[in-house]
Each structure stands twice: as C-alpha cells, then as structure tokens.
Amino acid sequence: YEDLLRGSRFIDAIGVARESTWREYPASNTWAAYQCYGDPDWVFSAGRADVPGAGRRRRDYGRSIASPSGLMLALQTIAVESEFDRSANGPAQRRETIARLEARFGPAWGARGDVATAFGDAYSRARDAAAAVRWYERALVALDGSAPLQVAERLANLRARHAYEELTRTLRDPQADVAQAAARAHEQIDRAIELLQRLVAIDASVERSNLLGAAWKRRVLVAREAGQTDLEARALDQVLEHYRAAEAKAGAAGSDELFYPGMNRLAAELVKGFAEAAPRPVPDDEAKRLEAALERRADLDPSFWPFVQTVELRLYLALAKRALAEVVAGARTQFEILRERVITPEEWKTVRDQASFVLGAYLKTRLAPPEREAAQGLLDLLKGYAGD
DSSP: OHHHHTTOBHHHHHHHHHHHHHHHOTTOOGGGOOOOOSOTTOBOOTTSOOOTTTTOOOOOGGGGOOSHHHHHHHHHHHHHHHHHOOOSSHHHHHHHHHHHHHHHHHHHHTTSHHHHHHHHHHHHHTTOHHHHHHHHHHHHHOTTOOSOTHHHHHHHHHHHHHHHHHHHHHTTSTTSOHHHHHHHHHHHHHHHHHHHHHHHHHOOOHHHHHHHHHHHHHHHHHHHHTTOHHHHHHHHHHHHHHHHHHHHHHHHTTOGGGHHHHHHHHHHHHHHHTTSSSOOOOOHHHHHHHHHHHHHHHHHOOSHHHHHHHHHHHHHHHHHTTOGGGTHHHHHHHHHHHHHHOOSHHHHHHHHHHHHHHHHHHTTSOOOHHHHHHHHHHHHHHHHHTTO
16 A cells, blocks of 8 residues: 555555565465456556546556567457447557557567457457458468467458448448449458358358358348349348348257347348338247347346347337337437447447348338337437447
8 A cells, every 4th residue: 555655556566565475474375365456557646536547557568578479468458458448539549559569569470370360359349340350361361270260250240340331431421432332342241251151161150140140231231222122132031041040050059049140030020021011010929038038148148238139129029010109219218328338339330230220121111200200210319329
C-alpha cells in the first residue's frame, strides 16, 4: 500500500511486497501466495474517483518481446482486452498497438502460421476486418503449417461479413455505383463459400453448416440491395438448406447448440413465407423448444447474445402472424435496455444484419400502415445502434 500511494503500478507494488515478505519471514511461503488480482498497470491516484483503467499507462509490449511465443502472448492479450473493452477509443488504440508490433516483428516472424493467426485474431477483435483477413490469408499459406484449421473458418466468416459491411458503407454515398459495389461483395462472398465448401468436404460439422448459412445470408442481403431478385431467391434456398442441416446435426447429437441454427432457419422460413397471402404462425411446440433452448443457453452464458435472440424469437413469432405492431414497443424497450449494457456498434452490426434480412423482406410485402411503421422504426433503431 505504501508503494501504491507513491504512485507505483499495481504489479510493481506487489513485487515490492513479495520481496519484503520473503526477506522478513524466510521460513514462510506467504510471499508466493496468489492473493492479488487485477490490471497489472493500474495506478492509484488520490483526489478523484477510481474509474477502471483511468490510471492505466499504455503498455510497451515491444520492450518485453524476445521470441515468437512472446509476440503471440502479447497479441492474445490484446485480443482478450479488445473483446471486453467497451470504451470509445479502446479499439483504435489497440489497432495502433498491433500495427506497431506488426511493423517491428512482422518481417521476422510473420511467415509463421501461428504468428499470422495471432495477428489475424488480434486485428479481428480490435475491429479491423481488412487487416484480419490479410493475416488469416497469410496464415493459411504459411509453409510451416502451424496455423490451426479453424483459421480457415474465421477467414471465410470474416470475408462474408466484411463484404456486406463494405457494401453498406459504400451505399451511404448516393452517387455510388450499386452494381459495381454489389459485384465486389459477391466476389468476396464467393471466396468465403468456396473455402467453407472445401472444409465441409473434410468434415461437415454443425459450425461449418452454420457458417455456410451465414455466408449465403449475406448473399441474400447483397442481392436485395442490388435488386437481383432471382439471385436473392436462390440464395435464400441455400440459407435454408444449410441451417436445416446444422439444426438436424445438432439435434441428432443432443446438443443445446441447435438453438442457433434453429433461430436462423426460422428466420429464413419467415422471409420465404412473407410472399404468401395467408400468414403461417409458428407451431407452439417449435416455439417452446426454441425458447427453452435459449433459456438454457442464457443460464450457461448470460452474455449479450442469448438475450438478443430471446427478443428476436418474440419478434419472429409476431411476424409469423403479421402482428409486429402488437409487440414492437416491448421489443424496443428490451433492445434499449441491452443497448445500455453494450454500447459499441460492432455487436449491434450483427443484430442489424439479421434485422435487415428479416424486416427488409417484410417491408417489401403489402403491409397495413401500423405494421410498416413498426418494421421500419425497429430497423431504423437497430441501424442507429450499429452506427449507420
């Protein structure tokens, strides 16, 4: 505590305390006990509220890196910090840190598959998709073969997501060439789908079927933006095929993970059914099965996603009956509560994409004014949360 009051970092003050205890009590091993946890760079500052991270000094990772394993550890640390950092400037600062590490150590060790994977993971968590794709591509072709097979899944998923994100960014310019922008997006999604199909040929896992469904979903969105109706319909059929396959595999294995493909399969069925004259409500047993799976997931992982998907399920049940206006006020309130917990736009971009997939199709049908107003208002809200 004396060292903390003198302005030492948490880790340095602990070091002083350990050494002092070791010297004063040589017969005891208390000095080695793990009793101090927290940010090693935290610094106490008197006279102000103790805001987490407020006294943090920027770490100079480069000073302590002397090997590829040290570099990977630093990149993994940055990736974890990025995942849980909800501050406004945190991602940008971490991208700068990763770029400095890339400039310093990339030429020496960047040809290693495991190092390239670590750079890709760090950039991905720090929300630089283009840089992450670049490093994942390097990891896949690394001659030492040290990149894990999962890096191919990450690359494919990121390519498809980034393709649609780039399209939405481009189309904010009213002078943009829609056909050209859509062609670029389709090209990247093609590459993602091709890579995933090669992986499925090795092992048709639930995750890979989910990723294929997600890639084709982005194709639906791109085709819709470009007015490519036939392509949108064909892509929607592929979305359904892959999510149904994933749900069947998860169900056969008795896995609670079936909630994810089940939710996406239900969303795709809704989109396909919006063109029908008469609504087809979701059967009660199916709704209860998905709701129970989501509740179990929330118990195991009380994070952002199970709660978002619980709101989405209620919306889907209403949309199936063409009764969105009846539940939209409650859904907006629930989204607003979740927004207080997660304010950064990255997570909300995924929510926005799913809403665009479902509500965008709903808005293309003949709707009563209250339904149209409810759908458009909810979509606008989520686009705002995503930073559009």
